[in-house]
Amino acid sequence: MPVPVNQIMGVGSYVVKQHLLGRRRYPLVLMLEPLFRCNLACAGCGKIDYPAEILNQRLSVQDCLEAVDSCGAPVVAIAGGEPLLHKDLPEIVGKILARGKFVYLCTNGLLLEKKLDQYQPHRNFAWDIHLDGDRETHDHAVSQAGTYDRAVSALKAAKAAGFRVCINTTLFDGAQPARVAAFLDDVTAMGIDGVMISPGYAYERAPDRAHFLNRQKSKQLFRDIFRAGRGKGWKFNQSSLFLDFLAGNQRYQCTPWGKPTRNVFGWQRPCYLLGEGYAKTYAELMATTDWDQYGTGNYEKCADCMVHSGYEATAVVDAVSNPWKPLLVALRGPRTEGPMAPEIPLEGQRPAEDLYGRHVQDAVAKLAQDRRPVAEAAD
Numbered sequence: 001m002p003v004p005v006n007q008i009m010g011v012g013s014y015v016v017k018q019h020l021l022g023r024r025r026y027p028l029v030l031m032l033e034p035l036f037r038c039n040l041a042c043a044g045c046g047k048i049d050y051p052a053e054i055l056n057q058r059l060s061v062q063d064c065l066e067a068v069d070s071c072g073a074p075v076v077a078i079a080g081g082e083p084l085l086h087k088d089l090p091e092i093v094g095k096i097l098a099r100g101k102f103v104y105l106c107t108n109g110l111l112l113e114k115k116l117d118q119y120q121p122h123r124n125f126a127w128d129i130h131l132d133g134d135r136e137t138h139d140h141a142v143s144q145a146g147t148y149d150r151a152v153s154a155l156k157a158a159k160a161a162g163f164r165v166c167i168n169t170t171l172f173d174g175a176q177p178a179r180v181a182a183f184l185d186d187v188t189a190m191g192i193d194g195v196m197i198s199p200g201y202a203y204e205r206a207p208d209r210a211h212f213l214n215r216q217k218s219k220q221l222f223r224d225i226f227r228a229g230r231g232k233g234w235k236f237n238q239s240s241l242f243l244d245f246l247a248g249n250q251r252y253q254c255t256p257w258g259k260p261t262r263n264v265f266g267w268q269r270p271c272y273l274l275g276e277g278y279a280k281t282y283a284e285l286m287a288t289t290d291w292d293q294y295g296t297g298n299y300e301k302c303a304d305c306m307v308h309s310g311y312e313a314t315a316v317v318d319a320v321s322n323p324w325k326p327l328l329v330a331l332r333g334p335r336t337e338g339p340m341a342p343e344i345p346l347e348g349q350r351p352a353e354d355l356y357g358r359h360v361q362d363a364v365a366k367l368a369q370d371r372r373p374v375a376e377a378a379d
Contacts, residue, residue: 002194002235004164006123007075007102014074015320025257025286027073028313031272033263034059034092036081040108042142053364057264064092067262068099070282075102077128077259079272084111090118097122104128106168108142109151116154116161126164126193129155133169134183141172152190159191166194166237173213177224184225184234194237198308199246201273214304215296219248219340227336238308240329241315246306248340250315254295254302258313260285265363270294272309274301276355297344300352 011028018026037055038045059067068076076096083089084107096103105119106128119125132141135148158165167187171180184195199221202212213221226247236243245252256271266278267285274294279285295310296302302310319326 002166002237004123010102011074011316012320015316019320025291027071027258027260028316029075029077029259030068030071030073031259031261031309032059032064032067032076032078033080033261034064034078034083034086034089036264037085038080038082038108039085039110040082040142040144040147050360051364053367054264054360057367058086058088059262059264061088061091061095063262065095065099067282068096068101071260071262073101073260075104077104077106079106082108082111084115093119093125097124100124104166106130107154108147109154110147112151112154113157116157119163121162121164126166127155127158128166128168128196129158131155131167131169131187132171133175133180134186137175137179137183141170155190155192164193166196167192169195169197170200171197171213171218171221172200173217175213175221177221177228180225181228181232184229185232188232188234192235194235196237196308197246199306201305201307212304215306215343218246218304218306222246222334223248223336226334230333238312239315239319240326240334241319242308242312244329244334245311245315247334247336249335250318251341251344252311252314252318253297253344254305254310255313255317256294256310257286257289257291258316259309265359273305273307275359276353278359293350296349297346298349300349303346303349 015028035055035058036050078089078093083105086092089105093103093105102124103122104126108130112127112129129151130142131148131151132138138148138151139145155165155167169183187195199213199218222243226243241250244250254271259272260282261268261272262282265275266280267282268275269277269279269285269289270291271294277289279288293299294302296305315326
């Protein structure tokens, strides 16, 4: 089973408790970004184009633990940037696990073999290695030759050391179903414990914005992939209803509060993919974000999004409310023929706003202000 039973039970009981308490909005996964600095410069990434002053910032161990405690989500995904560049990450991971959380440590794998002995296998811990396809596809996506081979070598080393190892695969326009299927065959043969797969999000700051999938292309692509994979034993580290959504069979709205993000700016609103403002605390994020302003049909930047960070939580809540649905999909697999669920109309969406520059300017100005008293004291 791709998702461990203890995680299914832990997350399931947490969701049921939230329902019984009458909570409408609650987190499932904390997206923790302790830094933005990375050792790659992927053409489709919108996370690494910050000024040096921002890239040099790190969340402290205490910052990370306060985020975990105040948010309360049962799962913590540690992303970036490249998290393994953070010198305190082993301590951060250990203390989060000690709190009983499930931890997925996302990495491009380039430093993993060097850092592997700093971590210990744990039933609640998994490496989540970034692999966007076969050698040629992946190396092109990350804009650096040789990264596929290094990531696969790290994957095998982590498996040999007894770790649970998953991969994170993002698909872009031009992805060929047969080629993606062959890649999934390959990684299945490597013994990976699960694949988290999703269409890419068109970051407004990404160097290459021409190769992101729209929703219709995404749905057809995933139908073709899932059709090719019937009976092959692929392991997806995602809910069956989210996979069914990718294949165009569920009409879901985004649940941005399901995966709140804490990074060096603060608590990012509204979601992991969009930085349109920042709150100082998790409570402030939840209380002051106008959630109805976002999502497909509400906001132009969200029009084509089908990414797990927005929709996996929707699928999980649906599964708890209608437990027969995921069982049926799990038994037959995502439907790959017939009409798709009606699409969300876009006529009423508000136009995109350009807010990135202001947030960066504010953050750089604050850093300069914080350094001024230190410099004056030194004089």
